[in-house]
Amino acid sequence: DTGVSQDPRHKITKRGQNVTFRCDPISEHNRLYWYRQTLGQGPEFLTYFQNEAQLEKSRLLSDRFSAERPKGSFSTLEIQRTEQGDSAMYLCASSLTGTSDEQYFGPGTRLTVT
């Protein structure tokens, strides 16, 4: 399977703990995006990378959130000191510039903070 993959698929954590999610994009895609989706809503943009550079961050991304894409391949999203409001589906997508800008989504990581 050459699609976008995410790990883990589900994460349950206690409030105050740190969590880290991983995303592996489609191999030739240079852009990688993180979105967050809560129940009954559309996905909301968090941040995106072009190669290893983080080019944009949403104001939704508080100081507790950090994302990296160290070698321009996979990316990690870390949430420190989790809060119950962080419970959501975290979606990763990738795309290739110079085409239709179509973004391909991974299966998501569902985070539950208890």
Added chain:
Amino acid sequence: ELKVEQNPLFLSMQEGKNYTIYCNYSTTSDRLYWYRQDPGKSLESLFVLLSNGAVKQEGRLMASLDTKARLSTLHITAAVHDLSATYFCAFLPGTASKLTFGTGTRLQVTL
């Protein structure tokens, strides 16, 4: 503010019927995307519309784009139960790279 409004938010329709979902967006764009999401799953790309007047069809679904009216439609012909899902439209304004999504239309096709 970048906004996308979809209507209806919920649609219950009988098998065999036709219906249209509407997607209005707030600023000039010629890049509009439709996605399908099944419960608990990720988003599956359905259509990419990249110019005014673009029309694409796949099976019982047809999408169109009117950039002057800032409107896209997703038309369902002779609905079947397998089409039950939530449908999102999203657009990329100008040179932006981040998708702005609508709240989705939850479609339920009943026998």
